[in-house]
Amino acid sequence: MPKKLFITIILLDVIIGSLALAYIFSALWNKPLGPSMGLSARVSALTKNSSGVSVLDQHDTGSSPGSASSFSSLFSKITSLFNKTDEANKPLCGGPPVMTILVVGSDERQNDYLYGLADSIRIVRIDFTLPKVMVLDIPRDLWVDIPDIADHYGIKQGKINQAYFFGNPGMGYYDGPGAGPGLLARTLDLNYGLKVEHYLAVDRTTFVDIINSIGGIDIQVSSTIDLNQNQDGAHPDLVMGPGIHHLDGDQALKLAVNRNPSTFQRARFQNIVLSALQGKLFSLEMIPELPKLVSQFTGSVRTDLSPNDIKQLVCVGKKLTSDNTEMVAFPDEMFTSGSTYDPYRQVNTFTLSVDVDLFREYIADFMNGTWLIDQ
Numbered sequence: 475m476p477k478k479l480f481i482t483i484i485l486l487d488v489i490i491g492s493l494a495l496a497y498i499f500s501a502l503w504n505k506p507l508g509p510s511m512g513l514s515a516r517v518s519a520l521t522k523n524s525s526g527v528s529v530l531d532q533h534d535t536g537s538s539p540g541s542a543s544s545f546s547s548l549f550s551k552i553t554s555l556f557n558k559t560d561e562a563n564k565p566l567c568g569g570p571p572v573m574t575i576l577v578v579g580s581d582e583r584q585n586d587y588l589y590g591l592a593d594s595i596r597i598v599r600i601d602f603t604l605p606k607v608m609v610l611d612i613p614r615d616l617w618v619d620i621p622d623i624a625d626h627y628g629i630k631q632g633k634i635n636q637a638y639f640f641g642n643p644g645m646g647y648y649d650g651p652g653a654g655p656g657l658l659a660r661t662l663d664l665n666y667g668l669k670v671e672h673y674l675a676v677d678r679t680t681f682v683d684i685i686n687s688i689g690g691i692d693i694q695v696s697s698t699i700d701l702n703q704n705q706d707g708a709h710p711d712l713v714m715g716p717g718i719h720h721l722d723g724d725q726a727l728k729l730a731v732n733r734n735p736s737t738f739q740r741a742r743f744q745n746i747v748l749s750a751l752q753g754k755l756f757s758l759e760m761i762p763e764l765p766k767l768v769s770q771f772t773g774s775v776r777t778d779l780s781p782n783d784i785k786q787l788v789c790v791g792k793k794l795t796s797d798n799t800e801m802v803a804f805p806d807e808m809f810t811s812g813s814t815y816d817p818y819r820q821v822n823t824f825t826l827s828v829d830v831d832l833f834r835e836y837i838a839d840f841m842n843g844t845w846l847i848d849q
Contacts, residue, residue, distance in 0.1 A: 504780045504781075504782050504783075505780055505781075506777075506778040506779065506780050507772060507777055507778065507779060507780065507781070508776050508777050508778050509651060509652055509653055509656070509778065510651055510652060510778050511651055511652035511655060511656040511659050511670075511672075511673060511778060512650065512651030512652060512656065513652075513656075513659060513660075513663075513669065513670075513671075563603065564603075565602035565603050566602050566603070566605055566789070566790055566793065567602060567785075567786045567789035567790045568782075568786055568789075569600070569602035569786040569787075569789075569790060570602060571601070571602060571603050572599065572600065572601050572602065572603075572843075573599075573600045573602065573671060573672065573783070573786075573787075574597060574598070574599050574600075574669070574670045574671050574672070574841070575597070575598040575600070575670065575671070575672045575673065575674055575779075576595070576596075576597060576655060576658065576659055576662070576670040576672070576673040576674070577595075577596040577597070577598055577673070577674050577675075577676075578592045578594070578595060578596075578638055578654070578655060578658065578673065578674070578675040578676070579592070579593045579594035579595075579596075579675075579676055579678075579681065579730070579744075580592060580593060580638070580654075580675055580676065580677045580678070581593040581677075581678060581731075582677045582678070583677060583678050583679050584677070584679075585677055585679050585680060585774060587642065587643075587653070587654070587675060587677065587776045588642055588643050588644030589639065589642055589644040589645065590638070590639065590642060590654070590677065591614075591635045591636065591638060591639045592614055592634070592635040592637070592638035592639070592654075592658060593614070593635070593678075593731065594611070594614065594730070594741075594744055595611070595612040595613075595614055595634065595635065595638075595658070596609055596610065596611055596612070596748075597609070597610045597612065597668065597670065597840070598610075599840065599841065599843065600787065600790060601843055602786070602790055604798065605790050605793050605794065605798060606798045606799075606800070606843070607794055607798065607799045607800070608800045608802060608840060608843065608845065609745075609748065609799075609800070609801050609802065610802050610803070610840050611741040611744070611745070611801075611802075611803045611804075612634065612662070613634075613737065613738075613741070613804070613809065613826050614633065614634060614635035614737075615633055615634075615635070615737060615824060615825050615826040616633065616634045616665075616825070616826050616827075616828065617631065617632070617633060617634075617814050617825040617826070617827060618631065618632070618633070618634045618637070618661055618664075618665045619631055619661070619664055619665055620632050620636065620637045620640060620657070620661050621657075621660050621661065621664050622648055622649075622650050622657065622660065623640050623641075623647045623648055623657070626640075626646075626647040627817070627818065628817065629647070629817060629818055631817075632816065632817075632818060633816075633823070633825060634658070634661060634662075634665075636818070637654075637657050637658045637660075637661035638654040638655065638657065638658040638675075639654065640654075640657060641653050641654040641655070641656060641657025641658060642654040652673065652778070653776075654675065654776075655673035655675055655776065655778075656673075658673075659673065665830070666830070666833055666834050666837050667834055667837060667838070668837050668841070669841075672777070672778055672779050672783065673776075673777060673778055674775060674776070674777040674779065675775065675776040675777070676775050676776075678727060680771065680774040680775060681723070681726075681727060681730075682723030682724055682726070682727050683723060683771070683774070684723070684751075684767075684771060685721070685722065685723035685726050685751065686722055686723040687767065687770065687771075688754055688755065688760060688763075688767070689754075690720050690721055690722045690723070690726075691720070691721055691726060691747070691750040691751055691753075691754050692718055692719070692720050692721075692750060692754070693718070693719055693721060693729075693746050693747070693750045694717075694718055694746075695714050695715065695716055695717060695718075695719055696716055697716060698713065698714065698715050698716065699713070699714045699729070699732075699743075700712065700713050700714075700734070701713070701714075701728045701729060701732050701734075712728065721747075721750075726747050726750075726751075729743050729746070729747055730743060730744045730747045736806075737826075738803075738806045741803055742803075745801040745803075748801065749796075749799075749801065752791075752794070752799065753796075755767075755791070756791050756792055756794060761792060764788050764791075765788075768784055768788065800845065802840065802845045804828075804833070804836060808828055808829070808832065808833070809826040809827065809828050810826065810827045810828070811824065811825075811826060812824075812825055812826075812827060813825065
């Protein structure tokens with residue numbers, strides 16, 4: 475065999491072997507940590523380039539590790555190393571231009587995610603190009619159509635927080651992908667055209683443990699907050715006057731679930747906690763501890779994020795401040811309080827109704843990275 479041909483064969487063998495190893499590593503590195511939602515719709519998002527011009531970005535969220543498109547993506551990344559890129563428009567941390575995550579705070583305490591209502595529902599939009607994060611609260615008492623479970627007791631409607639409940643494995647109502655988060659995501663899409671790419675669900679026990687593991691959080695209170703609602707007697711330590719207060723996990727949970735005086739105020743309390751948690755997690759003293767913290771709680775949350783997704787989120791999180799993090803909420807006056815018969819519980823229950831067309835307009839603005847209301 476000619477020497478040049480022999481060397482060429484060896485080089486090809488090395489290249490093919492390296493690509494195969496890279497592909498296997500990529501498949502594991504990009505494998506979701508939990509059940510995928512199985513949503514293959516294309517997610518469109520408006521991002522801004524360095525000139526401030528909005529650019530429509532579309533990417534397929536339905537590719538799975540090991541698929542042809544996954545290999546194509548890997549090959550594109552390899553070949554892109556040899557091409558010049560526009561650094562000004564390149565997403566940070568190796569992330570996509572935009573990532574959307576359905577974040578659920580479950581009222582379940584058993585840490586098995588078999589049951590539980592969605593106690594809080596947030597949509598997190600991360601723009602890796604600017605960078606910027608927007609967090610939108612979805613009121614849990616909205617009365618909605620719930621798909622894919624009509625063959626169980628004829629249930630076709632319920633509160634939006636029940637979509638998560640009916641989808642969880644312990645109920646046995648839902649056979650589709652993604653369990654509770656998957657059914658909740660489909661419910662949001664069906665009713666409001668809201669499409670998400672990933673989910674993250676945290677139960678109450680894990681929420682408390684996370685805050686305790688980082689030594690608690692500090693919140694700024696502008697007016698007195700009394701958390702004695704539904705408590706046995708009056709507890710002075712549950713009354714917080716104006717100023718800075720340090721909360722452990724249990725105290726933070728009490729604040730996050732407090733409904734006094736309304737469900738809308740509870741969402742504001744939750745935003746206070748989330749802002750304080752973000753500030754603590756990405757403080758200078760905590761940043762070196764983040765990899766260990768992520769590893770510690772990976773098995774205690776339910777998510778379809780991959781190790782690579784988490785790495786990207788931690789990376790971009792280090793670049794976030796109060797200036798590029800925005801907590802947004804619908805105006806209270808958009809909603810009408812009422813009572814609706816719940817066929818599952820066979821009782822009349824408190825619900826919220828809303829102009830669906832207007833609600834969809836707000837959702838579309840949010841998904842495009844804009845919010846026109848001063849909070």
